[in-house]
Amino acid sequence: MDSQRLETALKSEFGGTEPERRAVARAARDLADSGRPSRDRGHGLTxxxxxxxxxxxxxxxxxxxxxxWxxxxxxxxxGGYDEFTVRFVEGDEQPGLRR
Incomplete structure (x- = not known):
């Protein structure tokens, strides 16, 4: 998973703040590195x-x-994907559980 490429695509498609894009890209990279999508879905993250x-x-x-979501x-x-959710974004005024 190319985090920089994902951050660029996230910005283009959904906007969000730089810290939000960085947090999602980091979570995606961690998820890809875990190998879980390949095992569960038969292909890696792109x-x-x-x-x-x-x-x-x-x-x-x-x-x-x-x-x-x-x-x-x-x-x-x-099962087992909750650990990859984003719960905190650096710079949030009200850190805590993100939904």
Missing amino acids: VPGVIKHLGDAPDDSSLVDRWN WLGALDVAY
């Missing part, structure tokens, strides 16, 4: 794939909400 899945989230969702769906389908 930048176009992540963008497509995040695009399926409700339209009014923030970038972090889109990521967590998708990870929630993966967690329901396969």
Whole structure:
């Protein structure tokens, strides 16, 4: 997973702040490195794939909400994805659990 390429694609498709894009890209890289998507879904994460899945989230969702929405769906389908959700974004005025 190319984090820089993903951050650029996230900015283009969904906007969000730089810290949000960095947090989602880091979570995506960690998820890819875990090998879980390959084991569960038969293929690894790609930048176009992540963008497509995040695009399926409700339209009014923030970038972090889109990521967590998708990870929630993966967690329901396969289990074990909750650890890759984004719970804190550096620079948030109100850190805590992100939905």
